[in-house]
Amino acid sequence: MRELLEAAFPEFDWRMSIVTVEEVVSGPRVEPVALLDILEGERDARRWDFAFALTDADLESHYGPFALAAPSQVFGAGVISAARLRDADEGDTATPAVLARRILALALALFGHLNDLDEDEDDRSNPMHPIETPAELDLRGEFSTSQVEAMLPVLAKVADERIEEGQGHARGSVAFLVRAAGANVREIGQAVRRARPWLFPVWLSRLTTAALSTLLVLVVTAEAWELGMSQTWTSTMVLSTVSLLATSVYILKRQRLLVRRHGRVPTEQRVVANVSMVLTVIAGMSVTYVLLFALTWLLGIALLNPVLIRHWGNLPDDATLSGARLLMAGFVAALGIGIGALGAAFEGRSYFRHVLHVDREF
CATH class of the missing domain: 3.40.390.10 (Collagenase (Catalytic Domain))
Structure with missing residues (x-):
């Protein structure tokens, strides 16, 4: 060769x-x-x-x-x-x-x-x-x-000379991590694209099953609508953001997706691998969130009578339901990805890493 x-x-x-x-x-x-x-x-x-x-x-x-x-x-x-x-x-x-x-x-x-x-x-x-x-x-x-x-x-x-091979770079410092990531933006983007995070709901069946089960239970539960309608747009967005980040961190740690070598200083390649993995998981969970949001909104339109929604959500008779459905969709999606992350914990660790680390099979 x-x-x-x-x-x-x-x-x-x-x-x-x-x-x-x-x-x-x-x-x-x-x-x-x-x-x-x-x-x-x-x-x-x-x-x-x-x-x-x-x-x-x-x-x-x-x-x-x-x-x-x-x-x-x-x-x-x-x-x-x-x-x-x-x-x-x-x-x-x-x-x-x-x-x-x-x-x-x-x-x-x-x-x-x-x-x-x-x-x-x-x-x-x-x-x-x-x-x-x-x-x-x-x-x-x-x-x-x-x-x-x-x-x-x-x-x-x-x-080309790797960043860690140059002089004057403290490889354990945040500055090294930032510089290594900044020098490899294209490579990180390509790695995320190769991982195809938009297929998370398809590949990770336990995550999807747990998230969809949560969605179905909450959508047809009066108490869930009452709780969802009591939220503000700000609290729902905060809940969604916290849920997205927390579940991503949980999956990264639970599945041991980050490349770590105890006793060794970071390298440029390892920074690229870890940053791309973090972004891939966040993107994958974001796709799952959007899917749950859309399904909740559609089910609210297709299955639930407006009178029933007003009754369950303690809404006045003249209240418009478009905003209520969107608010509920955000609330359910935030809870759904949290439960989905628990389901993802039962995915085989080797399978999870294979999906994210292996580009393809010949």
Whole structure:
């Protein structure tokens, strides 16, 4: 792989190290995030720009029956499994040389993904062509000229001196955190976008179930309408903001989503990972809040008679209900995301982290 990269990118000095880590996998399957944790520590300690892990264990897939590889741009790393690199139709006829070629093809696909390359649907020999069977990896070749040109500015930024490598930077200070985040605004935005927080309600079924259950109970309860109508717009907005921030902090801590290495000072990469994760969770909970708000408002219009709303909310007969429904929607949404966060606590920690840290599965 180094020879291919040196030929494609002679502008850079390519160095590769191989490290063997024993007793990482205790069974036939392993979670990609478990390997990513190890890679993050090794990459940080050895000051690598990229890190790949190769394992004989099957990767635990959360989107399909199996996965051959999984990249994570936020970690600058990827994992590869050799467990399924022999096609079932082939039996065990794939030679070690064939397996090595397939591993190389997967490594190139991971490298391209980590450097912002899109899939190439047309050219089956391109490293970024979608993978359907392991045998297709035998057809893979090198990156095209256009792909090399697209990766050059990305690699140039990766090769730049990191903030922690400069002189006079106290890495434990708030100033370092602010500077590292400010220098990587684009990378943080891309990381949040890759995590697709707008799909939180779809991916996190326990969160959504708990939040929707709360919504349905409150919408059809007279006491809830009475309590909701007793709130002011200011108190509802404060409650919503506090609920959003508190639930986000709870999920971050409960699911251990922040990258932490005890005894080590922060690095630029870790700041990017943690800031993007905080923003992703806040954005995801905001999407859930908006969903609950909209559903409560719609149910208030579709199911509840105006007379009933006035009675439950102790409203005068001439009161307009548009503002009342919106106020109730904000109140219910604020309580709903709080209960939803408790439901999210029962999501498998590996699954939650896989959804947020792993960009995709090959």
